[in-house]
Amino acid sequence: MTDKRYQVFISSTFKDLEEERRAVQDAIISMGDFPVQMESFPATDESQMDFIRPLIAQSDYYVLIIGGRYGTIDEDGLSFTHKEFKYAIETGIPVLVMLHGRPETIAVAKSESTEVGKTKLREFITEAENKRIRKTWNTIDELKLRVREALDHAKRSKPRTGWVRGDSIASFDALEELNTVRKENEKFRETLGNLAVNIPLPNIPQAADLTALNLLPLILDQGYRGKKQGSSAKVQGSWISFFPLFFTNLYIRTNDWNGEYYWHINHEESCIQIGSAIAGELTWEDTAGLFKIARNTLERLVSYYTEVGLMNQSNLGETAFTEAAERIARRHRIAGVSSAFDVVEGEVTVGPAEDDHGRIPF
Template sequence: MEKRYQVFISSTFTDLQDERAKVQQAIMEMDCIPAGMEVFPAIDEEQFEFIKKVIDDCDYYILIIGGRYGSLSDAGVSYTEMEYEYAVNKGLKVMAFLHNDPNSLPVKKTEQVTGSKKKLAAFREKVASGRLVKAWSVANELPGLVALSLSKTIKTYPTIGWIRGDSAADPALYKELSSLRKENQELKEAAAKRSADVYAVDNIAGLDEVVTIKGFGGWYESESAVSWTASLSWAQLFKIASPYIPNSESEQTLSGYIADGAQIFSNKASTKYDSNYLANESKQLLRIQFKALGLIKLSSMNKDIHWSLTPKGEAEMTNLLVVRKAELTNVT
């Protein structure tokens, strides 16, 4: 049963809007649900009560600290620090990302009042005590840092998460659906045959032609993701991806399998990353090319893109992966 995790993003707002947007995108690409105070950029005591209810519904908590301490409550504590304290008291796993040199930020993104500067320094020290934090310098570093930290935290500290209400249906309904699928299978296969070669594109690259793809990898203890490139034929890429497609994996999950396999095929497997994924442009390129070649069909499930093999794709997968007589002597 597919599960998603909700992640609260906490930070000051006006000075970190670009950073928040990039972190939200990274969280969504990991099939998680971002939550935060975008609906209340100017927060007060009453709205903070609502924010606490949002935090109650979250599985993990991300804190981004730049050069501002933030708006103060009546108690003289910033709402960002209040959110942090509330999340810690609730027992949420906290991932903190602190700017490594707040003094280098533009004036409009830093505190100018001595009292707020001291409170920011104290808050940073509190957050860094007793937990590992990641340092960042520019907004573009945050997506990779967040993806690595969140992936490790989910794996190490899995929580309840969220599932769609209709995913927990009565088993009898599943049985009925299975029967309907079986009855409709022949119609689906016939439709797939008719649609497999509908893309009559001039001069389309064949499976033997080579393409260069880009990806990112990193280690859990590292503070940044490392970009890499690999040049493979379309056939090699389809050989890597096709065995995983029948498992109904999401495109984001397939991205990790393809990234790992691409490094092996391109003799770059000596570098083994804890987290590995394709760049968005490469992921989209593979999706479009394989579809244009009539090898895959696309569908949407819970807002995720899923691939499935066409009859042509199944035949090509078999052709690429089957063991032939000449290869039997090498099979152990």
């Protein structure tokens, strides 16, 4: 495999975190990657953000260090660190948040002194840690370790283009091919730029918000005992109430290629296992193999749990689920929490198949 190096943008307030920034720079260099940060910026006539944007856009990963200060507020009401963070999100760069674990221990000189600053810092932290890789640190050594852990995880779960040595390219023909692809990509980006519009994204429902899904009937052949089938029903529950059954019954296959593991969803088996498990919460009868959810319902659940950070966006690795998802599932098992669903249309029943009425079971 090609030995890649990655460009990592370091973002934080400056004066209060100079020592921490140097430590993160050293950690990134020790991993063989390239840090990019404010200290390296030359004097320029460009505004700070005009100069920073292309550097962020060219980076593979973005490390945000948050201490006790929000930072200098620009004319638009945001600090430069906050604006860097927002631009990284807009460009789709994986953001790794390093949050101080004990802000009350930070020296007064390195903390916000006004209520406005404290409020803005709290709001920034809430925005930054929502649905993305977040690590806490208390000492510089911990910070270096957390950065290494987060980058290692991000490289596995969110692989990026990176950089390779020129002598690792096999031939002149390969270089010519890469150059052709590069030119095509530039044309594509230029076209997209000309067509760019501001398209707002729909809000993600809260975990406790209700959603409904349809259970579809299946027929199960029991041999000499005849056939039985489930019923049709619409079931309502919160997004999080469906998750433990989704987690347990999602059918995943893994394989390896060139030393890397990849996971894939078996959609047909997953639809049956999840549908039957949900039905099993609503009746005392054995529902195995008698219900299913539709493929588009499964994809809707996968999309939601991915967006909220419970499933990995990349299929690289041995599991589809994040550490947070596994922790939630463990907590449900420990607490013995039963899923709270309501049938809003139809009913959940098990009975003989329609073409099997009157059959003598021998």
